[in-house]
Structures are given as C-alpha cells and as structure tokens.
Amino acid sequence: MKRWTALTAADNISARRGASADVPAPPEPATGGKLDVVRAIGLVALVILVIAGGCTAAPPEPARVVDHTVDPAFVHGTDQGDADRVAATVVTDVQRFWAAQYPAVFGKPWRDLDGGFFSVDTNSTGVPPPCATDVKDIEGNAYYCATVDAIAWDRAALLPVLREHYGDASVVVVLAHEIGHAVQQRAGMDVDDASVRLEAMADCYSGSFVRWVVDGHAEHLRIDPEQLDRAMRAIVVFRDPVNTSTTAAHGTAFDRVSAFQSGFRDGARRCADVTETSLAAPVPDDANKPLDEALRADRISGYFGDLVTQRGGRWTAPDVRSTPACPGTTGPATFCAQPPAIVIDRAAITEPHRRIGGQAATTLLASRFALAALTELGRPTTGAAASTQITCLTGAYTAVQPGLSQGDLDEAVTIVLESDDVARDAQGTNTLTGFARLEAFRTGALGGATAC
Template sequence: MRTRRIRILSAALLTLVLEVAGCSRPAPTPPAEAESATVDPGFVHGTDGGDLDRLAATVISDVQAYWAATLPAVTGRPWHDLDGGFFSVDTTASTGRPPPCSGSVSNLEGNAYYCASVDAIAWDRAALLPVLREHYGDAAVAVVLAHEVGHAVQQRSGVDVGAGSDAARVEAGADCYAGAFLRAAADGRTEHLRVSPAQLDQALHALIVFRDPIGTDASSGDAHGTSFDRITAFQDGHRDGPGRCADVPTERAPTGDAPDDGNAPLQAVVDRTADAGAEFFGDQVAAAGRSWTPPAVRSRDCPADPVGYCAERGLIGYDPAGLDELHRDVGDQATATLLASRHALAALTALGRPTSGAAAGRAISCLTGAYTATEPGLSAGDLDEAIESLLVSDSVSRDATGGQALTGGERVAAFRTGLLHGPVHCG
C-alpha cells in the first residue's frame, strides 16, 4: 500500500491538542473562520454535505486550481486533478465502506492521507477536521489538506512517495508545497479561500501538533519531522514559492542525538541562562567595540509578564509563578528561550540599536535563535519547545516598551535565521 499520511491524531495526541488549546498560559487569539466563499462538496465521495466538507471542498477546489496554473511553470509537467477523487469518512460509523488504501473505516480515525496507487485523498470528518477547526481554525484544515495534495504534486513530478521513499524529505516537500499554496490564499490569488496572518499562525500551531514524537527515527516510513523541520519547510514554501520545494530540507538545525531527559529545575535553567546569556551577548557587544555590564537576573525586581528587562536598572526580572507555568506546560527550553530574549534586548540597548518596533522584535528573536544554537546538548525536543513558545506567546519578541509587532510565523522565521546563520545575520 502506497500512502502518505499526516501523523494520526490518536487519543493521546487529542489530549495534547486539548491541553495546548485549553491551558492558561498566553494563548493565540481564538480560532477564526477563514474568509471564504464555500464550494459544494458534491464531488466528494461519502460527503454528508455539511460545513466541514464544504470547507474541505473549498480547499481542494482552490488548491487544484492553484497547481493547474503553477505546476507546469515549476516542473515543466502538467497538472491533472486527482484521478481517484476525494473521500470524506465518518469514522464513528463502523459499518461504512472504507476509502481506498484502507482496510477499514477505523484505520482512518483522526487522519488524512494521500493514496498514490489510486491517486486519491481521504480524510476523517468525524475526529480530524472538527478538532482542527475548533482549536486552530479553518486555515488548519487548509494546511492539512494542502499537505496531502502536496504529495500528489510530488507524484506528478516523479518523486517516489511510497513506503520505500525518504519519508522526512517527502514530508518536508509536502509541507513546503502547502506553504506555497497558503501564501497564494493569503495574497488573494485563490478564488474562494482567504487566510489572514493571525489565522496562519493558528494553522502553524496545528502543524506542529503533528510533529514526530521525541526519538522518532527520521528514516522510518512514518516520520514527518520535528516542529523545526515542519515549520522550516512550510515557511520556505510560503516565502520562496513552490520552486523551493523540490530541494527541502537543505538546512539542518544544530541539534545532537541526546535523548530528552525531561525538564531541569526552573531555578537551574534561570541560573544557567543568566550565565550563558551574559557570556554570549557580552561577546556580541564587545565585538562591536561597546561596553557591557551583564544584567542581573532577579525574581520580581523588574516588572515581568513573565519576564521583563529594566534598562535603567540593568535588571532582568521574572515572575516565578508565571515562568514556572511555561516551564511545566511547554518545557525548560521554552523558559530558556524567553529568558535569553531579554538578554538579547539588553544587548541591543548596549549596542545602541533600536529597541522598539518591528525591527527590534525581529532582532530580538533572531539573536535569541543565535544564542540557542550555542547551547550545549541542544536536542530536537528542546528545539520543538522553543518553536512552540514562539508560536503560542508574543513574549520573546516584546520590545523595550512591552509592545510587539510580529506574528508568530515572523518570530519563528527570525529565530530560525539566527539559529542557522548566527548573529551577524540579525541586522
């Protein structure tokens, strides 16, 4: 059987979705419906004609039209709509007829996939689409289905998308193609679907919910990539267009193979980041010929939500309760990322660079990424925590006034620049 699937939204992962969406740490704006003129889902096999299938049909119609116009220019090959069609499945109806490439209806639970052998896509309208829509909005449904159509693009481009293929590269390519399509929807270049920056942030958060669990072998047939892998591929397509997607992934995060050992104690992370941040950012300031007095890091001595920088007092403050919540809910690397961002703001102050506005937010996020790349023992799981903290909260990119002007995607992109290319690329 030759299929490419999103990672199954199992009971454990559904619990994660609910926890991520429902916890009390800083959270995204409640999901909004994409501004769209919906399409009749009559062409979808098994449809119930409801709102979810209307949304799915809208995405499918626009994404196929996008590739009909785009694929010949990108690959020199023609696009043709999927021969095997599209299948909407109610996985709560155990007596229903299974879709192609699936032995039973239950095999599709919480899932969507592309079946290469018959050129078809199937999705679970009972346990996948409603969860995505409720917690992450319409754009999350668009990302998932555009990813599956991305596998059809690969098949038409001569890429092996079967069980023996390079799973990580194939999945990254599909994420990249999804990013290219969502850019078209954001720019108003699709007939029906419209996606705002805020909706795109919610969709990116949904994408990382389907990341590989820590310890997944990247060469396994079920590998889809870490949060960093998936966001990187999506943003490459979103920024550079579909011509970029045949060659992803080309950049690897500076992580080792160390297993995730769980969270270090909060105070240990605070102390470690204070020392390492003082050294790293002090080196950046000294290289510019400026003087540097490392900021002291103290709980409650500076207004913090949950961290803050008081330039006039040379202090980084933190709220122990607020930081502990982030520490427990996301992980110790999220804590380190947030603390490092205040060291980055202190460094910008010492360098005499702008400390407010969008440019400052990008520089802070970028320098935080550059610092993160130097952390000893950085693991893929650590990086997943950093990416999640950038998406779910605007705290990392807050400027000297407490304001911030970046979307979650922009924060991640700036962080990624610093992580991969170092502080010299941070403006």
C-alpha cells in the same frame, strides 16, 4: 505495506516531562495504535490535541476562511455537511493553484487527481477508502494514496477537531500538504520513501499555496494573520516524537515550520531545496530541565557578552534577580536598562516551564539578554524592527547551546509562536504575529547572529 505510527500531542509532552509530580499526566488518547495503509502518505495526525494535560477550544475566528463553499458532490462518501464543504472548497482551490504553478515549476501540465477524494465517517461502518482495509484505519487522519492517486480524510474525528482548535486555516494546511504528495508523484518522486525530506517538501508546497491564498489569489479562500497563526499551531502539534529514534517521518516542529515558511516565502519552485538535516539531534532520554537549570544565566550572558564586544561595544552583564520589578514592565522576564538587570517573575515563568518545558523558560530569559545586547550596542530597542532583532538573536543563541536536543528546539518554537513575551521591546510592546516571530527566530537559528 507501510506501517505508520499514530502520533499525538500527548506523546510528545509526556516524553519530555518525565515523571514530575507537579505535572498532571495527559489524558489517555481516545484512539491509538497503528495505521496500516498501502502506498499511503499521510498526515499521521490522530488528533488528540492536548496541551499540558488539558484541551480547550481556541477563540472563534474573527473572519471566515472559506468565502463561499464548493458543492462536495464530487467527494466520494460525502454527507454534504459543513466539514466536507470546507474540505471540498480547499481541494478545489489547491488544484487550481497547481494548474498554474505546476507547469511553471516542472515544465509539464498539471493533472487533477485521477482517483479523486474520499470522505470517511469513522464513527460508522462502511466501505473503506483506498489504501485502507477498514474505515478505522483512517481514524483522526488524512492521507494521500499513491496507488490510485486519491486523498482521503476523516470527517468525524479529524476535520471537526482541527476546525474547533485551530480554525479552518488548519484544514487548508493539512489538505494542501496531502496534495503536495500528489505533486511529488507527478514529478516522479518516490512517494513510498516516507522520508522527512518528502514530508518537508509537502509542508513547503502547503506553505506556497497558503501564501497564494494570503495574497488574495484564491477564488474561495481567505486567510488573515490571526488565522495563519492558529494554523501554525497545528503544524507544531503534528510533529514527530523527539525523545527516541523513530521511523516516523514528518519531522520536528522546527523542521515543519521551516519547510512551510520556506514555501510561503520563496514559492513552490524552491521546495526541492529542502533537506532532512535537522538543526538538533534526537536524545534517547530527553527529560525536562528543572526550572533553576533552565534559568542559568552564565552561558546566555557569555554568548551575548561576546557578541557585544565583537561588535565594538562594552558589555555589562545584567544582574539577574527576582525583585524589584522593572518599572513599567510586566512578564515572566523583563529587562531594566539602568542599571542593567533582568527580573524574573518565577510564578509567571513556571507556567510555560510546566506546560511546554525547560527550553521555553530559557528562551524567554535569552530574549531579555538579546534586548540587553541591543541596548549596549546602541541599536534601536523599540518598535517592530527591534522585536524582530530580539527574536532573531534569541534563535541564534538557541542554536549554539551545548547539547541542544530536538525536544529543546521544539519547546523554543512553541513559546516563540505562542507568546508575545519573546519579542517584547524595551517598552514591553510586541507588534509581530506568531508567524513573523517564528520567521525571525528561524533566521537567527539557521544563519546565526550575523543574519539578524
């Protein structure tokens, strides 16, 4: 018997904020408690998608992810509705992907799921799916049940919320992750282990499938860069708590993004290489840093100063101030080349500090020091290549901060994904998608400044 903790975005946010009086507490989750399943590997997603005490729908997608749907008649318990049609289409294309990839990766033929797929309306009573004793056990969730080789999802409280807030591509990511556990079971892995490594591998398998879709190989699915960015936000939300020692095993936002992007970039064959070693350690009481502490520039300046001098440049530490603004630039933190200065708009930078956390403000500030370093070294400071280097160097600095916690790292990941400001070049322009910014940030965080 395994006992899974239902995780929410509110859990992560409230733990990081502490009791700051100017930050409203997140709403109480509509559902909660524990999920009891037998030999089930789940997303553990109990979806209360609350960011900064509020929950707003994302803008409509400009294009459909599902080109044409598959009849969900093969799904046990389906209501033939739109949510199940999307889910049925996704699992059909994922299994077709593995029919081609599994023999190439594991040297054996792929076998479609023996136990099939189960759609559950958790607003009603009825026969529970495999690995559950009650329909409420799957509320807001999706999981793989190894005992009967089946996947179940909540069509009432999971799929509609995913689609509303993160788009249909998030459903693709979630269900491809669950079929990733079926891949592990077929490959002889112990799917009962519930380790971060197994979850990271499933994220990696999901990423390899999504790349196949993005490249135009799927029969029914299409994912464009904007839709992919929205799905990445779902991955960031569905992370383990970072403030305490926990038995939850899905990994931090950085862990999950890294695994997914590894599969996306390198393919399914490389997913066996993922590890459960995190870049930062959990901290028992990881309170949010006050804004002034988050904006301390001495360590950031020292890091980038050393970087410039080691590469033969001459470092002039930028003057960090609040006024006057740099001509022709806007944002929470901006860089003026002559004379070198970084201007902080405290009102603008307070918003991500309040909503995401102290490391979000630090990351924005560090990105301007990265631009200053490129300027001092005579490197290009405009265009996509410059934005990539700025974001990569920001990741490199983030990884070497003393006392970096998992919560800090996840706050940095969140602001990099959400905000163009981290990657803005000397002209205040960013052409990188959130996905590309995350990839550049990861490159720096994992490989250091030399990788940038």
